[in-house]
Structure formats: C-alpha cells, structure tokens
Amino acid sequence: MAMGIIVFLWSPGTEAKDFAFPEIAGWKKSGDAQTFIPKTLYEYINGAADLYLMYDFEELKVMEYENQKKAQLTVDVYRHKTPLHAFGIYSQERLPKTNFLDIGIQCYYEEEFLNFLTGPYYVKISATNTRPEDREALITFAKKIAESLGPKGSIPSLISVFPTEGKEKYSEKFIAKNFLGYAFLQSAFTADYQIQNRKFKLFIIEGKDKNACRDMIEKYLQTIKSPRKDMAEGRLTLSDPHHGDLDLQWQGRYLWGILNLNEVSLRLKYLKLFEDRLTKK
C-alpha cells in the first residue's frame, strides 16, 4: 500500500525514454550531449524559457554535429510532461505557411531548420553553414531521431472538432494556461478562421466536468461585472471589456466560443457547427 502511494505520487505524465543521439554517416558529434532542466533552461534559450516552462517542460538534450565541410547541425530534443504540453509549445512556434513533412506527429522545415513533434517530445534541428547538398541531412536526422523516441502518438483529439469551413490550415494551438488572460479559464484549444476577409478565432475549453465549466462561466461573469447565478447549459453572449463581444456555448464539460466576429448569423452558424462535430466525436 505504501509503495502504491509512492508510485502514484511519482508516476510522471509520460515515462522518460532513454534517448541516445544517433550516429549519421558523414556527420560527427562535436562533443557530449548537453542537458538542461527547468532551472537551467534560461542558459540555453534565454527569456523564451518562461514560455516552455508554462508548457511543463521537463528536460532538454542538445547535441551538435559537424561534417567535413564544416556544416553544423544542432539538435534540440525537448521533453515535456505530456504529449499535450509538447503539442502546445510546438503549436506556439509552428509556422502555418511552410513545408510540412510526414515525420512524427507533425513536422515542418525551411532552409535552415526543421521542427517536429512526437509523443511528449518537441524536436528542433537547426543548420548552419550548410550547402544545398547538406539540406537533406535535416530530414535524415529527423527520421532517425523520431524512430528512437518511441510511439509518436497523435494530434490531440479535440482539434478534430473545429469546423473545417474557413479554418486556416495549421493554425490550431493549445494554450496551457491563462486563456484570454484569465487564470480561471485555464487551458484552451484555438484555431484561426478567415471567411471573405473576416478573420476570427474559435476556441474550445475542456473542463474537468460540468461543474468546472459552470465555475468558469460564473467567474467570467463576475470578472466582467455581470454576475449571474444558476447558470444553465446553453448559449451566452458576453461583453468583455478586453476582448469585445463573444459568444460562449456550454455543454457538459465543454465550453466553446468565437472571438473577433461581429456578424451574429455567422457566429450562430459556427457555434452550431462546433456542437455538431462535438456530438459526433
């Protein structure tokens, strides 16, 4: 029993996997792998560390490689507490309009870098002084590393409930905390939309249960000085002094809504589309 408690307390979200940087023909490791933990991440990525810590960063391993022509590759393997948090930080940095590849859960690259997501890992490979013939190395490295990091998992399932019409590809994000600048709203998924020059954002929050969602709505209403009691599930239009008018729909442990869209008919349409897709989930 006692050991049971200890195991429960100390089971990490995802087991850390023993990871060794791969050997790649034509490339030599420049030294030993460097390891950074939450306390030391600032030493490597400066102030940006704060953002990674918000996404439950646990450990970073870094290796530098060099080839005979002095081209260099730096491989950063960030491990987060859960695949969801890894997706979150990846989505914060993802470029929506770039070249995507089938490596890990999702991968994109440009001339001098390649980033991908797999399981609880966010991997970033950057190249320096490379020539066109070296560029393929980014992909070779990525494939090898992805193989060694275990099951890749998948994109968070809640992403699939976002309506497809008008959605900007690769715009989905996971915000780990303080959604809209409110601690009580906790985390949320968002996606960007554009329809005939109207740009807006949809979001969905997954509460622990129905009561958690009720609590969030009540706190929201208190914050915008429009308190209400005995909230029932359904639709609600809020006038937020910081974010403007927004529609919220509550059903069970889900809250979803729309930001930056004035047209009422379109708001209603998207709330309904969301509901339909959530029902089918």
Add this chain to the structure above:
Amino acid sequence: MNRRNFMKSGLAGVGGLLLVTSRPKETKATQQKIISRTLGNTGMRVPIVSMGMVSVGNQGLVRAALDAGIVYIDTAHTYHRGQSEELVGEVVKGRSRESYVVSTKVGFGRAAASMITGLYTAEATEEAFLKNVDVSLKRLGMDYVDILYHHNPWRRESALYEPALKAMEKVKKSGKARFLGVSYHRNEVEVTQAAIDSKLYDVIMIPCNFKQKNYVEVRQAIAKAANAGLGIVAMKVMGGIPAQDPLKPFNASAALKWVLQDSNVHTSVPGFGTFEEMKIDLAVMEDITLTDSEKDYLKTASITPGLYCQGCGQCVKQCIAQLPIPDLMRAFMYTYGYQRPAMAKELVVSLGLPSRLCEDCGTCPVKCSIGFDVPRKIQDVARLRDVPAEFIV
C-alpha cells in the same frame, strides 16, 4: 557580506542597505500616481513597471496594459518565433508613435554561439544580425524601435563582439533604433562591465530578483552601470516561474517592490500573463512601499531560499528507492524554514514511506541540482514520523 546577512540588513526596518541608496529621480503625475524614472542617459522617462512579452499570447492584455498607463513593451526576435513581435505591432496600430516605447532583442541565432563557451562562431556575422533586425522591424510594422538589444551575449567577449557592435552602430545611424542595449541572463557582473566599457550600449536589461544567489554583486554592478549613465531595465523580477507552495503563496507584489526599492533600477519588465497579475503590477507602479505583510514575506524568503527545493525532479530518477524527495525537501523546509513541524509531520506521514530510509544504499547516487545534502535532510525530517503529535507545537 553574504546573501543572508545582506537580506536581513536590507529588510531591517525595511530597507537598510537598499534604502540608503540615492532616491530615484522619480516623479508622480498628479492625476495618475504612476511613478516614472529616467532611463539613464537616454533621457526617456518610463513608468517603473513595463511589460515583458515572453508569455503573452493575447492582444487584449497588451491593449489593457497600455490603456492602464504602461508605456514600455519589450519583446524579442525569437519569442513565439516572431509572433510576439507581430502581436505588439498589431496592438499599437493606430496609437501615436510617441505614446509608447518598444524594444526588441536580436541576436545571430542559436547556432552562431557555442553553448559551452558562450563565444560566437564565424557564422555570427554583421550581415546576419542586420538581417534579423530588418525581419523584426517588418514583423513589428515599425520604421524603428526605441531600444534594440543585443540578445543574451553572456560573455564579455560576446557582448563586445565586433560584428555585433558594428551592426548595432549601423542600426542606430540609420534610424532603425533610437538607443542600443544589451540583455543577458547570466554572468551579470562580467557583462555589465563590458556594457559600460563598450561606450556603445545605452541600456542594459539584467536579471534582478530577491531569490538571486549573487544579488549583492548584481546590485553593485547595477549601481556602477547606472552611475556610468546606462539605463537599467530589470528582468526576471519574479525569479522565474514561482514555485507552488501552498503554505506560502508567491507574493508578486513584494517581489516587484523589492526590485524597485533600488533607485538605480529604472524600470522592470515583469511577464504578467493575466489581468489579475497585471492589476498587482500596476498597483506597484503607483506605490512601491512594502507593507508589513510583504516585509514578513521577504524576511521568510530570505531565510528559506537555502531550503527551497526547486522541484526539478532529477533526484527522483536517481534515487534507487524512488523516494518522493521533493516532498521530503518541502517537509524539511516546513520544519526549519516556516517552523511548522506539525504540517511537516502530516506531509511526511502522508507519503507512506518505507520504514528504513537512506540506510541501505551505501553511497547515495542522488546529485541535487542545487546542492542539497539529500540523504541527511531525509533522515532528519523522517524522524518526525516517530514523534507523537502531542509533542509537536
């Protein structure tokens, strides 16, 4: 004077060493009581609380901050892969350019510096730096920034790296930046001296918080830089993401006020991520007087940093018995830091520990990242299990 003594004397009667430094050249606007200070020889007057953008992802918060009196917003080329600069650019659209101050931080890219030595490699060229500046300005939608920082050179040689200095000079001459600065996260004393010696940098952005192990030296470096006419911007004022401690919730107001007691600190860039946090920081912008409870908080904090487990969890992987070491370290802090042995006992008992602790391993493989003598502390605090509750006050 060591850190603890400094902290004690600094807090005696609130201030001690901290308050005997020259008072800031500060003014209070009559209608809004915002305290402003002059950013060194730049001559720019800015409120003592500014806004750091690293963890900000929504426009509403930035807009609200500007509307509430914050003037200076700091972002960086690398934050959110450039989306932070775009966000700032969006928010300030339509506002008078003179009504706000924006800085960004630019470097050569991570691969252009050795992560071990901190020295730049041949890839760190003037052209690369200038290219990054132009990208940042484009994202911001601005012709110029008020301050352009050289981002995180943490060695003297890097802060004075010629291609960076040449590039920055060009940026200033071309009008793309009004002033130049340097920001760094470590090696504060060495890089501050380099900034002074450079005769190029107008502003430094430097970590400053009550948890810093070397804050006596950091304060001295700050004073030296301020005397040399540099503008001083304090960052990491909360000391990183605050540890969650149910007994002593983090006191952001006290932490920020503590930094701003030093008149040589001209402004600070706390990274508030919620409207609630912003409200706390805005209140400090109008009044930096430490309340009694804030003084108490800082006094306790001055005693406990040596007891504060950072919760990195590395020890758990190393421990053969897989003991919940961070919890045990917390119990140790409850006992000796907060003088709350009853709470400590409750925690220790709740962990359901095996009867023999740290007695069978021979050599302990745990290497604590902040140097705690883990087995000694475990054995010490585990004794609480055997103390009857009625003997614990």
